[in-house]
Structure formats: C-alpha cells, structure tokens
Amino acid sequence: SISNRALRDIRDFYLWSTLRRTASITQQTGVNRYALPNDYVDFVPDSIWEADGSRPAEFPVADSRWYQYKFSTLSDAGIRRIRKYGNEIEIEEPNGGEILDLEYVSNLIVESEDGTLKDRFTTDTDKWLLDDQLLIDGIRAFWAETKLLPQAGAWRAEYMQRLGRMVAEDSAARTISSASSRGPTRGAPYYPLWRPVG
Numbered sequence: 399s400i401s402n403r404a405l406r407d408i409r410d411f412y413l414w415s416t417l418r419r420t421a422s423i424t425q426q427t428g429v430n431r432y433a434l435p436n437d438y439v440d441f442v443p444d445s446i447w448e449a450d451g452s453r454p455a456e457f458p459v460a461d462s463r464w465y466q467y468k469f470s471t472l473s474d475a476g477i478r479r480i481r482k483y484g485n486e487i488e489i490e491e492p493n494g495g496e497i498l499d500l501e502y503v504s505n506l507i508v509e510s511e512d513g514t515l516k517d518r519f520t521t522d523t524d525k526w527l528l529d530d531q532l533l534i535d536g537i538r539a540f541w542a543e544t545k546l547l548p549q550a551g552a553w554r555a556e557y558m559q560r561l562g563r564m565v566a567e568d569s570a571a572r573t574i575s576s577a578s579s580r581g582p583t584r585g586a587p588y589y590p591l592w593r594p595v596g
Contacts, residue, residue, distance in 0.1 A: 404539075425489060431483060
C-alpha cells in the first residue's frame with residue numbers, strides 16, 4: 399500500500415520520459431470525439447502534429463476560444479484545434495482520413511515477471527521502471543509519516559531532493575544561444591556565461 403502511494407506520487411510529479419508513448423488518431427468526417435489510450439495520464443506539451451509533419455495542432459484550446467471558434471464565423475485558418483473532453487479528445491472540424499500523431503504519458507510504471515506493464519505493484523517480483531533509489535526514498539518518507547516517526551521530516555526532505563534531481567536529469571537542457579558567440583551569426587540577445595577574469 400505504501401509502495402503504491404509512493405508510486406503514484408512519483409508518477410504524477412513529472413512527465414517522465416520513460417513513460418512516454420506515441421499514439422495516432424485517424425480523424426473521421428463528422429466524428430468530433432476520440433477515445434484516449436487506456437493508460438493515458440497526460441499529454442506531452444506541443445506534441446500533437448499532423449502525421450505528415452506539416453502543421454501542429456493547438457491543444458488544449460482555452461474554453462473561451464473553443465466556443466468562439468465553434469459558434470461564431472471566426473476562421474480557424476485550417477489549424478486543428480483540440481480540447482480534452484472527459485476521457486476523450488474533441489477535435490473541432492475534423493478532416494476525414496487525416497492522422498494526428500501525439501505523445502502522452504502512460505500510467506504503466508511497473509513491469510511484471512512476464513513483461514506485462516501495469517499501473518501498480520501487485521507482487522514482490524514486479525519491476526519498477528524508474529530510479530530504484532527514488533522509490534526507496536519515497537517509501538521510507540511515506541512510511542515514516544504514517545508511523546509518525548520523528549525523522550519523517552528529514553526523510554521527506556531527502557525524498558524531495560532526490561525527486562528534484564531526477565527531474566533535472568530527465569528534462570532537456572535549455573538553449574541559451576543556438577549560435578556561436580564568435581562570428582557574425584551570433585544570436586541576440588546573448589550574454590557570455592564564461593568570461594576571462596582579470
């Protein structure tokens with residue numbers, strides 16, 4: 399029970415790259431809503447594109463603009479606009495036969511002995527798909543809190559620190575400047591992070 403509590407806390411904290419999956423939706427004329435995968439937790443931001451790579455889809459569209467496009471004469475300029483609707487996604491004015499590719503985060507974070515993926519621990523032989531020490535720290539933190547142990551606060555802090563490190567390792571690096579700092583193609587604004595001293 400405590401292992402699964404830590405599992406849910408870790409799984410829902412971040413869009414882990416290990417749990418990312420790809421899905422394709424073939425649009426049908428006159429059909430606006432399409433079921434999400436059964437293991438869906440969340441979308442990977444900006445990952446919904448037409449399969450031929452020509453255009454991204456706008457998701458999620460804010461409610462105010464969704465209804466504006468749906469009920470007014472305002473043109474959508476051919477962009478696929480999508481919103482989440484319960485366990486489905488809704489596509490405004492779908493194009494029959496057009497395929498949308500997307501990435502999402504799966505809830506299948508445990509692997510059984512026979513290789514089947516599942517969303518929680520059910521046996522001692524189940525394999526955890528993320529960092530082992532992170533799970534151990536999470537279990538220890540939740541167990542100490544449940545038992546009202548005096549070290550619960552310290553163990554929670556260690557768990558959160560490791561969780562932060564794992565997120566940092568899993569996330570992509572940020573681009574400061576895509577151009578070289580030397581030469582005429584230098585991008586602006588640019589600030590050299592390394593400068594000689596003296």
